[in-house]
Amino acid sequence: MTQEKDYIVRATAAGGQIRAFAATTRELVEEARSRHGTSPVATAALGRLLTAGAMMGSMMKNDTDVLTLQINGDGPLGGITVTADSRGDVKGYVQNPDVILPPKNGKLDVGGAVGIGLLTVIKDMGLKEPYSGQTILVTSEIAEDLTYYFANSEQVPSSVGLGVLMEKDNTVKCAGGFIVQLMPFAEEKVISRLEENVGKITSVTRLLEEGYTPQRLLEDLTEGLDLEITDTMPARFYCNCSKERVERAVASIGAKDIREMIDEGKDIEVKCHFCNTAYSYSVDELKNILKRSKK
Known part of the structure; x- marks a missing residue:
């Protein structure tokens, strides 16, 4: 697989006490941007949720499983909806794609664009009722909101990092992220080492800009914890409409x-x-x- 294309890496570490996912998603976020004509802040918000959706979709087992992520905030963006399957296909849209906001601390103000509201996660796994979990948005920056969701709705201590960086011409320069989760039987020393490693990663966008691959991201996150990559799969923006x-x-x-x-x-x-x-x-x-x- 050429490294230019988007893909997801799935891995475990510390003998199965940690499971980890990382993705590079520049192409699919750029595809979403060009299809919807999103402004930079809308591209960043949608791109972060698409990246998370692709990784969370890859956690599902069956070909027919569908994951839907919805963010409904009171900010000018309105809502963001993303759906993903277990094969790395993801699609999504934002209610108000042309929102422009001044930057905040030199960065795109995703939190301000999203506003206060709720994150809903729906997993349709072919059972009678789809699983649905809902949590409040804690920062509205999306990664922290998902971290909070995993801890509260799924009782899985997790760390989520997501980043979208724009070019001067408002196209997508790089995008990607990671999700690292602790299994219930994780030992104290593994937990503290992972926390220490996660704490060192201050900006996903900066690492992507430096040319980090998903593998390299996972290596840094699980340093000293015996990373074992289980597989890689392609990710793409794909809509099955007709x-x-x-x-x-x-x-x-x-x-x-x-x-x-x-x-x-x-x-x-x-x-x-x-x-x-x-x-x-x-x-x-x-x-x-x-x-x-x-x-």
């Missing part, structure tokens, strides 16, 4: 509204939330949708 799927959304708006569109006699265009692909429906297609929805 004209048929979007048609179901059109059908769901109700017969009255569809009739009004038909009476106007114009084609309509509907965009997929997740990837911004536009699908157009002619008046005849709308008539067929109406017929089918009556059945």
Whole structure:
């Protein structure tokens, strides 16, 4: 695998007392930015959540499992929604993609853009009810919020680091992150060594800019703890929308509204939330949708 492409590394350390994930996600965050035309602060917020989504998705076991991460804050960004599967495919969007905010301490003000609110994690693993956990946003910077979520909702002590760095032309320079988790049987000395290592990593973005790979990130995080890389998998921005799927959304708006569109006699265009692909429906297609929805 060429190192330019996005990928996720999964590993264990300290003889299975630690499990760890790290990813490089520049391409997929840039793809999201170009599809949604996000401002730098919106790109950073969405990019962090996409990166976390890709790694958290890779923790799931089955091909059909789906993870949804939602952040709803009272800041100008509105909400951010990301969904991921267990194969490293991830997609997402932000409610208000063109928010511009002045930087805070020389950095993009993701916390200010997100505001105060909630983080919701939904895992659909083909059971009757999907698992759903919700926590408050503690800093609204996303990584700390996920750290808090893991500790509170899943009772797994974790450390999450996420970073997106922009170029002067507002494209994505680098993006990536890590999730390191302690297993219930972790020994005290392993815990304190891991805490010490995590404490040394002050900025994920700086390390990515220095050319750190996910492997190198994990080496630093588990220094002295016998890192064992279990596998690497590609990650990408991928949306499985289609004209048929979007048609179901059109059908769901109700017969009255569809009739009004038909009476106007114009084609309509509907965009997929997740990837911004536009699908157009002619008046005849709308008539067929109406017929089918009556059945």
